[in-house]
Amino acid sequence: MFLTKLAFKNLMRHRNRTLITAIIIAFAIFFYIIMDSMIGGMTEISYKNIIDYQAGHLQLVRDDYWEDKDGLSLENLLFVDQPKMSLLESIRGYKSSSPELNFHARLNNGINELPVIGKGIIPERFKEVFAFEDQFIEGSIFSSEENKVVMGKRLADLLKLEIGDYITLLVRDKNETFNTIEAEVSGLFHTSNPNVNSNIVYLPLKIAQQALNVDKQVSKIIVKLEDKDQAMVIADELESKLKRIDDDLSIYAWEELEAISVAGAKQMGNQLIMSIILIIAAIAIINTVILATLERMEEIGMMKAMGLQEKEIIYIFVLESTGIGILGGIMGLMLGAIGVWVFANYGIDWSVIVGNNVDISSFGIPVIGKMYGTWNLKAFIFVFSFGVIVSLLSSILPAYWAASKDPVKAIYHR
Amino acid sequence: MKRLIVVFICFIALIAAITTMVSAMTAEEIINRRDENEYIKVAKVEAEMVIINGRRKMSKNMLTFIEEDNSLTIFTNARDRGTKFLKRDDDLWMFFPEAEDIVKISGHMLNQGMMGSDFSYQDMMESDKLTDLYDFAIIGEEELNGRQCYVLEGVALDGKEVSYYRRKSWIDKERFIGLKEELYAKSERLLKVMNVKRVEQIDGRWYPVESVMENKLRKKTRTEFVIKSIKFNPKIPAGTFTLQNMQ
Numbered sequence: 001m002f003l004t005k006l007a008f009k010n011l012m013r014h015r016n017r018t019l020i021t022a023i024i025i026a027f028a029i030f031f032y033i034i035m036d037s038m039i040g041g042m043t044e045i046s047y048k049n050i051i052d053y054q055a056g057h058l059q060l061v062r063d064d065y066w067e068d069k070d071g072l073s074l075e076n077l078l079f080v081d082q083p084k085m086s087l088l089e090s091i092r093g094y095k096s097s098s099p100e101l102n103f104h105a106r107l108n109n110g111i112n113e114l115p116v117i118g119k120g121i122i123p124e125r126f127k128e129v130f131a132f133e134d135q136f137i138e139g140s141i142f143s144s145e146e147n148k149v150v151m152g153k154r155l156a157d158l159l160k161l162e163i164g165d166y167i168t169l170l171v172r173d174k175n176e177t178f179n180t181i182e183a184e185v186s187g188l189f190h191t192s193n194p195n196v197n198s199n200i201v202y203l204p205l206k207i208a209q210q211a212l213n214v215d216k217q218v219s220k221i222i223v224k225l226e227d228k229d230q231a232m233v234i235a236d237e238l239e240s241k242l243k244r245i246d247d248d249l250s251i252y253a254w255e256e257l258e259a260i261s262v263a264g265a266k267q268m269g270n271q272l273i274m275s276i277i278l279i280i281a282a283i284a285i286i287n288t289v290i291l292a293t294l295e296r297m298e299e300i301g302m303m304k305a306m307g308l309q310e311k312e313i314i315y316i317f318v319l320e321s322t323g324i325g326i327l328g329g330i331m332g333l334m335l336g337a338i339g340v341w342v343f344a345n346y347g348i349d350w351s352v353i354v355g356n357n358v359d360i361s362s363f364g365i366p367v368i369g370k371m372y373g374t375w376n377l378k379a380f381i382f383v384f385s386f387g388v389i390v391s392l393l394s395s396i397l398p399a400y401w402a403a404s405k406d407p408v409k410a411i412y413h414r
Numbered sequence: 415m416k417r418l419i420v421v422f423i424c425f426i427a428l429i430a431a432i433t434t435m436v437s438a439m440t441a442e443e444i445i446n447r448r449d450e451n452e453y454i455k456v457a458k459v460e461a462e463m464v465i466i467n468g469r470r471k472m473s474k475n476m477l478t479f480i481e482e483d484n485s486l487t488i489f490t491n492a493r494d495r496g497t498k499f500l501k502r503d504d505d506l507w508m509f510f511p512e513a514e515d516i517v518k519i520s521g522h523m524l525n526q527g528m529m530g531s532d533f534s535y536q537d538m539m540e541s542d543k544l545t546d547l548y549d550f551a552i553i554g555e556e557e558l559n560g561r562q563c564y565v566l567e568g569v570a571l572d573g574k575e576v577s578y579y580r581r582k583s584w585i586d587k588e589r590f591i592g593l594k595e596e597l598y599a600k601s602e603r604l605l606k607v608m609n610v611k612r613v614e615q616i617d618g619r620w621y622p623v624e625s626v627m628e629n630k631l632r633k634k635t636r637t638e639f640v641i642k643s644i645k646f647n648p649k650i651p652a653g654t655f656t657l658q659n660m661q
Contacts, residue, residue, distance in 0.1 A: 180599045
């Protein structure tokens with residue numbers, strides 16, 4: 001107990017040193033927490049972008065279609081019939097659903113051509129599932145009966161298309177025969193999903209079905225749920241009921257999409273960056289603790305001369321370092337909490353940082369307007385423990401080295 | 415007497431009509447005669463492709479070996495030297511020397527213009543006889559570039575996988591060679607037009623040696639295809655149409 005009290009007194013006695021070392025640890029912790037919150041915010045936005053503009057929460061497809069879903073084959077399509085719709089509407093948390101027919105096409109403006117993905121949709125149902133409503137910067141979406149298309153402003157700019165212009169989509173129907181769809185551009189949108197902005201042309205489902213000669217079939221039915229976190233569980237629940245309708249049908253949650261895996265892979269990259277931050281923080285902490293220990297060489301010599309054992313001296317130093325770690329950790333957590341609170345509530349406006357004319361999504365940051373941070377309690381606990389443990393461990397070696405010295409040499413070590 | 419003359423004239427006219435009907439060729443016969451000229455079983459071709467897009471003009475030279483459903487094209491001009499295309503039955507591979515990798519071209523990629531030309535990969539892939547894919551009918555006779563032609567229309571046969579739903583062909587009545595072809599989408603939109611500029615008699619058969627393909631969905635582009643030399647039925651070394659031979 002005496003040694004513990006002594007360690008505590010030492011901390012109080014060298015207030016400045018304690019505070020400076022603690023502040024260094026606090027900054028390392030603060031920086032980690034803010035970075036974690038930012039990466040969390042970006043990941044959330046990436047997921048939201050995929051869900052809100054492309055994938056929805058659940059996708060009902062045929063198994064064979066899913067196996068080669070990127071091929072956008074016109075084989076293995078499905079009919080939107082009553083049994084399937086009743087089943088989908090009966091699932092808990094169901095909000096809405098939208099069928100879509102996906103196909104490869106070449107978008108032609110009469111002079112140039114670009115490969116695009118065509119999506120036949122029912123606009124009324126599409127609007128209930130996807131968040132396109134406020135994303136139109138010119139014009140609006142078509143009605144089911146209109147021979148019109150909508151596309152991203154970026155894609156339109158590439159082909160110098162404007163509202164009211166006519167485009168030709170060159171497609172291949174189910175028999176691999178060329179067909180064309182001629183339609184007027186009725187709306188241009190700009191979402192926070194760069195893929196949607198530059199690769200996809202939306203048109204009425206009926207027109208797409210007719211041009212592709214696929215009867216009334218669609219590639220998939222996209223379902224929106226009340227809670228995205230329930231998607232996986234609901235998909236599992238639904239699977240067996242679906243098999244009763246048609247053994248070849250399957251339902252996939254958004255987490256199972258390849259795009260999500262890619263976002264997950266990016267997350268791994270982010271974890272690497274975070275690890276580097278932690279290593280830098282650890283080096284800073286180790287450096288500070290070692291210097292603080294070496295600075296007190298005479299004190300260690302004096303303690304030995306007064307009869308303290310090596311292990312007791314090491315104990316005092318380790319305890320002091322741990323105390324500094326705890327103090328720095330608490331300060332870092334408080335700073336981090338304030339930072340994350342500000343970030344989560346007020347966000348960062350990228351347009352202010354990079355300028356209004358620059359589309360930040362083209363740099364791979366899928367954000368339009370503000371980006372908000374996320375709270376991650378696990379990160380708080382982890383980084384606090386990390387700071388304390390590093391402080392503790394980094395003091396052992398210099399303390400041991402100093403404590404093992406001859407007291408006279410330690411006192412006169414200069 | 416007058417009555418006898420009228421009967422005689424009618425008889426002669428009837429005979430003439432029957433003779434004409436009997437000697438008139440059917441659409442299938444015309445296409446088959448054309449195929450006899452144009453369909454290649456085995457050949458070695460040296461050709462130049464000139465891609466014209468607005469003011470830009472690109473020239474590509476190539477050497478092609480053809481054997482039934484297989485073909486190998488090797489580009490020989492400086493910029494594309496070493497680029498190869500291998501077609502085996504319904505599959506197409508491409509080799510770029512810079513990437514040193516063989517890439518299979520499939521699905522929607524086949525719709526793209528080959529090396530930026532107005533010929534799509536799919537155009538190069540279709541090697542079946544036209545009569546196997548289309549139901550042809552004679553829709554008229556016209557003069558084209560000073561040559562009398564049959565005008566035939568082919569509509570894709572049910573269940574057959576063909577790129578163009580309808581094709582309209584102008585076939586030389588005397589030499590049985592296609593002088594012009596219009597290719598239509600199912601929507602009736604004209605997609606491509608091919609005009610044959612020069613025809614030569616090689617090894618006893620007429621063959622188009624200079625033609626121009628225009629993509630009608632795009633303005634200001636066309637591709638000229640000029641055959642510099644063609645040898646029918648040469649001996650093609652074994653292993654020519656293998657993936658190993660591409661690298």
